[in-house]
Amino acid sequence: MASALAFGMVLKKMDKKFDIAAEKLERADTFKFLPNYNDIKENIENLRKFIISLDTTNSKIEKIKYKKEEHSIEFIVYPSDGFFTHENITSRAGEFKYDLIITFDTPDLESLGRIYDRDTEFFYKTPIINIDHHSNNEGYGQINKTELTNISTSEIVFNLLTDTYKDLIDENIATCILAGIISKTNNFKTQNITPQVLSISSQLISLGARREQIVSKLYRSRSLNILKLWGRVLARLSSANDNKLVWSVLTKNDLLKTNTNEDEIPEVINELITNIPQAIIIVIIFESELNDQVVTRAIIHTMKNINSLDLVKKYNPVGTKSFSRITLAKNPKEAESEIIETIKENLGRMGQ
Numbered sequence: 001m002a003s004a005l006a007f008g009m010v011l012k013k014m015d016k017k018f019d020i021a022a023e024k025l026e027r028a029d030t031f032k033f034l035p036n037y038n039d040i041k042e043n044i045e046n047l048r049k050f051i052i053s054l055d056t057t058n059s060k061i062e063k064i065k066y067k068k069e070e071h072s073i074e075f076i077v078y079p080s081d082g083f084f085t086h087e088n089i090t091s092r093a094g095e096f097k098y099d100l101i102i103t104f105d106t107p108d109l110e111s112l113g114r115i116y117d118r119d120t121e122f123f124y125k126t127p128i129i130n131i132d133h134h135s136n137n138e139g140y141g142q143i144n145k146t147e148l149t150n151i152s153t154s155e156i157v158f159n160l161l162t163d164t165y166k167d168l169i170d171e172n173i174a175t176c177i178l179a180g181i182i183s184k185t186n187n188f189k190t191q192n193i194t195p196q197v198l199s200i201s202s203q204l205i206s207l208g209a210r211r212e213q214i215v216s217k218l219y220r221s222r223s224l225n226i227l228k229l230w231g232r233v234l235a236r237l238s239s240a241n242d243n244k245l246v247w248s249v250l251t252k253n254d255l256l257k258t259n260t261n262e263d264e265i266p267e268v269i270n271e272l273i274t275n276i277p278q279a280i281i282i283v284i285i286f287e288s289e290l291n292d293q294v295v296t297r298a299i300i301h302t303m304k305n306i307n308s309l310d311l312v313k314k315y316n317p318v319g320t321k322s323f324s325r326i327t328l329a330k331n332p333k334e335a336e337s338e339i340i341e342t343i344k345e346n347l348g349r350m351g352q
Helices: 002-013 120-125 153-164 171-184 195-206 211-219 224-235 252-258 262-275 332-349
Strands: 048-054 061-068 073-079 089-096 101-104 128-132 143-146 238-240 245-250 281-290 293-302 323-328
Touching: 002 101, 002 153, 002 171, 128 153, 153 171, 153 195, 171 195, 171 211, 224 245, 224 252, 224 262, 238 332, 245 332, 252 281, 262 281, 262 293, 281 332, 293 332, 323 332
Parallel strands: 101 128, 128 143, 245 281
Antiparallel strands: 048 089, 061 073, 238 245, 281 293, 293 323
């Protein structure tokens, strides 16, 4: 998201027309301090026109009206001479609204979630520039800029811009790129820090990147309610497979007592990622409601190229390879046992 915002500001300076879209599931409100964050769309609207054609070779038109019905719209055509029949009518889909797609930090198109699922034809008929650093990237673009030695996609974006458009990088663009790097490295705490990423970060700060603001918003501004929720997660923390698998269970009462909701659980997952570096799978299981029925949901976050969707495939997960959700019509205790055993079994098949 930070990479897309930075790239978008460069495109704007180049007088290009564009939109930025990201599925809501993947959006972190902790990034809302970034410039132009509110311009991010949750879906792509008015993607393609539908064209209805009327052959006027043998009959001219005097006027046209239309009338809206409950489930239809009627076009009323008044010929100036002659008449029209259904044989004079044709229809077709027009060209897509966009002539280019640029994806960021997206190893496969399915990771785009509903944005891809709703308009798969658009992604197959429109050229794609694929910018990513994941080793499992499927190379689905017509142009694939995948740099496996880079820690983050933001790092790749910086290198692309400095090659040709360094003069366009202002403090807002620099802030977005640095935010992506800081987020990906958990404020430079991960083990894969390289001299290159430190050098780039230094250059970004020299260009006006607001490092203190980034760190404050991402790591120093946890609300009291989130901290309370964090405490409840820690109190019930369990692990297996040499701490590679870590999980915790929350009840509906936990969310009520801490005045938090399901959308804030990913913030707790970020804390676990920072504080348990050996964990490659983090699962938060929590009580919820669906159609006035008590159910159990789970969020599964994976790292090191482990596909979260494959781990819980039997539960019809939604989301991406690194971040998925499932729902079970069971109480939390039963669901916990079943989900964790399923993940352990699938990990064993993977040799983990």
